[in-house]
Structure formats: C-alpha cells, structure tokens
Amino acid sequence: MPQPVLLALTAHLEREAAIGAYEAEDEAEPRVRETYELLGRVVGAAARNMAIVENATVGFSQAVSAFDFRPGDRIVTTRADYPSNQLTYLSLARRAGVETVRADDLPEGGVDPASVRQLASHPRTRLVALSWVPTNSGLVQDAAAVGEVSTELRVPYLIDACQAVGQLPVDVGALRCDFLAATGRKFLRGPRGIGFLYVSDRMLERGAFPLFLDMRGADWPGSGRPLQSRGGLGRTRARPQARRLAAPAARGDSRSARARSRAGAVRPRDRRCRRSGRRGSQAAAPPAWH
Numbered sequence: 001m002p003q004p005v006l007l008a009l010t011a012h013l014e015r016e017a018a019i020g021a022y023e024a025e026d027e028a029e030p031r032v033r034e035t036y037e038l039l040g041r042v043v044g045a046a047a048r049n050m051a052i053v054e055n056a057t058v059g060f061s062q063a064v065s066a067f068d069f070r071p072g073d074r075i076v077t078t079r080a081d082y083p084s085n086q087l088t089y090l091s092l093a094r095r096a097g098v099e100t101v102r103a104d105d106l107p108e109g110g111v112d113p114a115s116v117r118q119l120a121s122h123p124r125t126r127l128v129a130l131s132w133v134p135t136n137s138g139l140v141q142d143a144a145a146v147g148e149v150s151t152e153l154r155v156p157y158l159i160d161a162c163q164a165v166g167q168l169p170v171d172v173g174a175l176r177c178d179f180l181a182a183t184g185r186k187f188l189r190g191p192r193g194i195g196f197l198y199v200s201d202r203m204l205e206r207g208a209f210p211l212f213l214d215m216r217g218a219d220w221p222g223s224g225r226p227l228q229s230r231g232g233l234g235r236t237r238a239r240p241q242a243r244r245l246a247a248p249a250a251r252g253d254s255r256s257a258r259a260r261s262r263a264g265a266v267r268p269r270d271r272r273c274r275r276s277g278r279r280g281s282q283a284a285a286p287p288a289w290h
C-alpha cells in the first residue's frame with residue numbers, strides 16, 4: 001500500500017479516536033466530496049454519477065439489484081466473467097427464474113460482439129454484463145464494442161471494470177455503459193474496503209435504485225414508522241444522485257442526513273437515546289452520541 005494511502009487511513013482513525021466518529025466524518029466531508037469528483041474524472045463522469053461502495057463486487061451487485069427481474073428475463077454475459085458475478089446470476093436464477101446466457105468468444109479470444117447482438121436481441125433481455133479484464137488470463141474484452149451493441153438494442157449495460165480501472169484509460173461515454181463497477185484495492189492502489197459504481201444519467205433519470213436502500217440513499221417522509229406501514233417504497237423517494245447506491249459511511253453527506261433526521265423523519269439515534277434514558281439529539285451535546 002502506498003505511503004500516502006496508509007497515512008490518510010491512519011490519520012482518519014486517529015481523528016476518530018480523538019474527536020469521535022461522527023465528528024471525524026464531518027471533518028472529512030470536503031475530502032469525501034472531492035473524492036467523488038476525482039473518481040468521476042477517473043472514468044470520465046460527473047460526481048453525481050458516482051457511488052462509493054465497499055468493493056467492486058458490491059458495486060456490481062448493487063447495479064444488478066436495480067432491476068425488477070421477472071421469471072424468464074435474461075441476462076446476457078460472456079464466457080470470462082468474474083465468479084462472484086456468476087454466483088449472483090445463479091442466485092437470481094434460483095430466486096427469480098432469471099436466465100443467464102453467455103455469448104460466444106471470438107476465435108482469438110474475448111467475447112464476440114456479434115454473438116452478444118444475437119443473444120441480446122431476445123425480447124426478454126434486461127441486462128448485458130461483462131468483465132472487461134477478467135481476473136487471471138490477461139484477456140482484455142472489447143467493452144466498447146459490446147457497449148455499441150447494447151446501445152443499439154437499448155439494453156442496459158453493466159461493466160465489471162475491476163481490473164481495468166487504473167490500468168487502462170476508462171471513459172464511460174466511449175464505453176456507452178449504464179453501470180461500471182470497480183475497486184480501490186487494485187490498480188488505484190487504495191485500501192481494501194473501497195470500491196465504486198458509476199451510474200449513467202439515463203439510469204438515474206429512470207429512477208433506478210438498489211434493492212436494499214437505507215435512509216442515506218433515500219428521503220423518507222415518514223415519521224419513524226416502519227417502511228411497510230408507510231406504503232413501502234411508493235412513498236420513498238430515492239435520492240437523485242448515484243449516491244443512492246453508495247455505502248453509508250462514504251456519502252459525504254452526514255450533516256445533511258442528520259439535519260433531515262432532526263427535521264423529523266427517521267431518528268434512529270433519538271430512539272437509541274430514549275431507550276437509554278438520555279435526551280434527544282437536538283438537545284444532547286455531541287459527545288453523548290459516541
């Protein structure tokens with residue numbers, strides 16, 4: 001791990017120990033916001049299209065979970081896909097009856113875009129997904145050619161770019177993808193525990209959101225009652241940016257989330273406080289919350 005990464009991590013942990021986790025999070029907010037901008041630049045996107053998540057696998061599965069698959073729906077993928085992604089497809093097959101089909105390879109290796117076109121032309125195709133640089137073969141698949149096919153067929157396109165980001169130039173516009181997942185721990189030389197997901201404006205405008213939201217990924221106008229009793233997600237508005245898919249600690253919005261919380265929406269820390277006989281968050285001095 002490069003020295004600047006180690007120093008940034010240990011410095012943050014030291015601030016947490018010295019002033020508390022929420023305060024350290026607030027203090028780091030400008031740098032977290034800047035990170036969204038910088039990651040956007042890495043893939044040629046705006047900060048609003050970036051979600052910081054735990055790793056590439058989580059980014060990938062968050063993207064897959066944004067689809068309301070029905071039995072008989074299809075995912076088109078390739079023959080050189082990352083095993084965790086394959087396991088996600090197997091799980092979807094078992095739980096939702098989703099069929100995964102694999103495009104043929106070219107004689108020289110790598111997916112044949114013509115085969116993707118043929119398979120993805122099926123009317124039940126909901127998603128095309130590909131590992132750009134699969135794990136251990138040195139293969140680089142033609143992600144842009146598959147993007148062209150997906151765009152032409154108007155099928156959403158997800159790229160696992162875990163091993164491409166940091167090694168190859170990445171431009172989501174040229175790739176024509178709707179989602180692109182990657183990790184911090186490989187060629188970006190970051191630590192384990194950080195990855196990201198790019199989400200296209202097209203998907204954001206469609207209202208795509210992951211299966212499991214949390215209160216930092218969505219605005220909930222309820223008053224602390226369980227989601228179901230408020231009419232489920234019908235009353236829940238996913239936040240407008242890709243950050244609705246981000247890991248809670250990485251959204252750089254802790255102050256605003258707490259402001260919303262104080263304004264009367266969901267107040268988990270209030271509830272915790274009441275249970276322990278202390279006063280609510282408006283009145284409590286910050287150190288009471290650690």
Ligand SMILES: Cc1ncc(COP(=O)(O)O)c(C=O)c1O
Pocket residue numbers: 054055056057058082131133134135160162163182183184185195
């Ligand atoms: C192509 C590909 N995708 C995904 C992953 C998983 O990355 P992470 O550990 O960040 O989930 C790897 C890791 O080796 C990989 O090679």
